Amino acid sequence: MHRDPQVWDNPSEFKPERFLIDPSRWDYSGNNFQYLPFGSGRRICPGIPLAERMLVYVLASLLHSFEWQLPKGNDLDLSEKFGIVLKKKIPLIAIPARRLSRLELYTK
Numbered sequence: 001m002h003r004d005p006q007v008w009d010n011p012s013e014f015k016p017e018r019f020l021i022d023p024s025r026w027d028y029s030g031n032n033f034q035y036l037p038f039g040s041g042r043r044i045c046p047g048i049p050l051a052e053r054m055l056v057y058v059l060a061s062l063l064h065s066f067e068w069q070l071p072k073g074n075d076l077d078l079s080e081k082f083g084i085v086l087k088k089k090i091p092l093i094a095i096p097a098r099r100l101s102r103l104e105l106y107t108k
């Protein structure tokens, strides 16, 4: 259903900005049956409150603290491998380089 073109515009296209257009549309509480990233009903993900708080924080820390690069000669490949959960066909190797000025900021 997350790939239904009747619901999503170009569903297979990686387009995260689609979620910025009208944030009120992206209700993931399990009541909008066109969008269920955390599932629904009695088995809905109990980690939603933690994920909401931590995900942006972790991502922002990684982006703030490091410059990220692909290995030399590699292009970003977002193709997928089908399975019980969807995986990347080619695992991502991302190389971090320190960008904060003081080394102790990484250790304390």
Ligand code: HEM
Residues within 6 Å of the ligand: 036, 037, 038, 039, 040, 041, 042, 043, 044, 045, 046, 047, 048, 050, 051, 055
């Ligand atoms: C962006 C982050 C996350 C996503 C997208 C996600 C997604 C999901 C999904 C789709 C399910 C299956 C729901 C269903 O069967 O209807 C699930 C179940 C579950 N999630 Fe998450 N989850 C996330 C983060 C977390 C976190 C941070 C925790 C715990 C700290 C967590 C703990 C669990 C547990 C224990 C279940 C099993 C619930 C059950 O079967 O009763 N998840 N999650």
